[in-house]
Amino acid sequence: NAGVTQTPKFQVLKTGQSMTLQCAQDMNHEYMSWYRQDPGMGLRLIHYSVGAGITDQGEVPNGYNVSRSTTEDFPLRLLSAAPSQTSVYFCASSSPPYSGTAGELFFGEGSRLTVL
């Protein structure tokens, strides 16, 4: 049972560099999302997708891009990294509530990003 797989687990960037955080799920979930976790702030939603070809912004979308070309994959792109983007990033997926799981989120183990 792979579940939600995130890569890389750790990354150090210099200011202005770009990179992509990868997320893949094998549960055929329609809903996928990216969160960032910062101390004392819980998790904040960056972007989400309710299906292939459909994405939308969350609470803190600035500086991040996403795309959803397949059901399985939902990469998060940082176009020009800034120190404020130093954080732990979590990808999560979910099936709709009408399936009986009431939107339970399944999380990856996180990607720790440091921007110098």
Next chain:
Amino acid sequence: AQSVTQLDSHVSVSEGTPVLLRCNYSSSYSPSLFWYVQHPNKGLQLLLKYTSAATLVKGINGFEAEFKKSETSFHLTKPSAHMSDAAEYFCVVRIGSSNTGKLIFGQGTTLQVKP
């Protein structure tokens, strides 16, 4: 607007004593509420969920939570703490009646369990 407040940022208990982690919410709709647990360097895992069925919800590892509409609370309890319960706990409310799974997280409560 929907929101969730965890009343304690840090809770410390001794092993074998009860655990109480407090959560209040505000929601314009009948809410769906969740508790997630995060162990160090791990992703979040669902402990339990309330979705307008029974108000007392039982979860994994002996945890339970009671939905109290009059108090707008969803506190997490466990009768006897175990060392393995040391983790961060998040109370979460799902926005309205949407099926998109869009959730609002509380700020988290760190549970310390002393031997």
